[in-house]
Amino acid sequence: MALRPDLAIIAAAVPARARALDIGCGDGELIAALRDKGVDARGLEIDPSNVTAAIARGQSVVQGDANRDLIDYPADGFDYAILSQTLQTTERPDRVVGELLRIAPRAFVSFPNFAHWRVRLALLWNGRMPVTRLLPVAWYETPNIHHVTVSDFRQLIADKGIRVERAWYLSGDKPTSDAAASWRAEHAIFLISRG
Template identity: 90%
Template sequence: MALRPDLAIIAGAVPAATRVLDVGCGDGDLIAALRDKGVDARGLEIDAANVTAAIARGQSVVQGDANHDLADYPDDAFDYAILSQTLQTTERPDRVIAELLRIAPRAFVSFPNFAHWRVRLALLWNGRMPVTRLLPVAWYETPNIHHVTVADFRDLVRARGIGVEAAWYLSGDKPTSAAAATWRAEHAIFLISRG
């Protein structure tokens, strides 16, 4: 099965023989790809049905909430933490990022970019919260509680002294350059590290 484009980028960037925690792992697609390359991958997932599906695939996944349960992991328990398309659903993204970098020296964080030109155009033209491929439901039924942009994320990590080791941007499912990523990228993936 083909991985979602952001997950494929992350899977390609995680070195073999490392320990990884995938926070918000869904049914474990990324964990399966990482295990195929010799990574000790584990997951934390809030949805019970996804946890059951991942366990049925032989994966080490526990049910938990990134907002509260990351505190149960010891410092430096992993080499990498992954938070893919979950940041915008957390209560306090800044605290979740701090927890990721406490339990691992590096973390991959990906999110839909709310400043993408289609989102901006929908707001300008219709005066309503947009419904797009990456933001597929109406504002009142979305799990997203914090709409984040590439510029917002860059500002947050800079203010917190967090390093950015790499960044990837997707327009549709294809890579796009960092030039004008704030409005061109539908999706951003950052590899961050302790400052």
């Protein structure tokens, strides 16, 4: 089975023999891909059924909440911290980003861009929160508690003095350019590091 496009980008960018922590790892799909290329990959996941599925695959995954449990990881315990499609579900994204860069010098952060043109059009046309392929549930069912945009994330990391090493943007499942990413990208992936 092919990896989700954002996970494939992350898997390709993490070098062999690195140590990586996948926060919000789901059933361990990315961990499996990283291990196949020789990465010491581990996971933290809040959903007990996903933890069970990952452990059944032979992966090192513990149940925990990124909002509270990242503090238990040692500083520089990993080379990479990964937070894929989880930032918008955290209570304080700014603090979680700080914890990512405390436990690893580099971090991947990916999220759906709530300023994508289809989202904007749905709000303008219907006056309601949209339901899309990447945001497939109604506003009252969604785990998303923060509606982050590419521009919002760029501002957060600039305010914190965090460096962007690389960014990827996806429209559908295909890469798109940085030009006008704030409204053209459905999904953003950032590789960030300490400033």
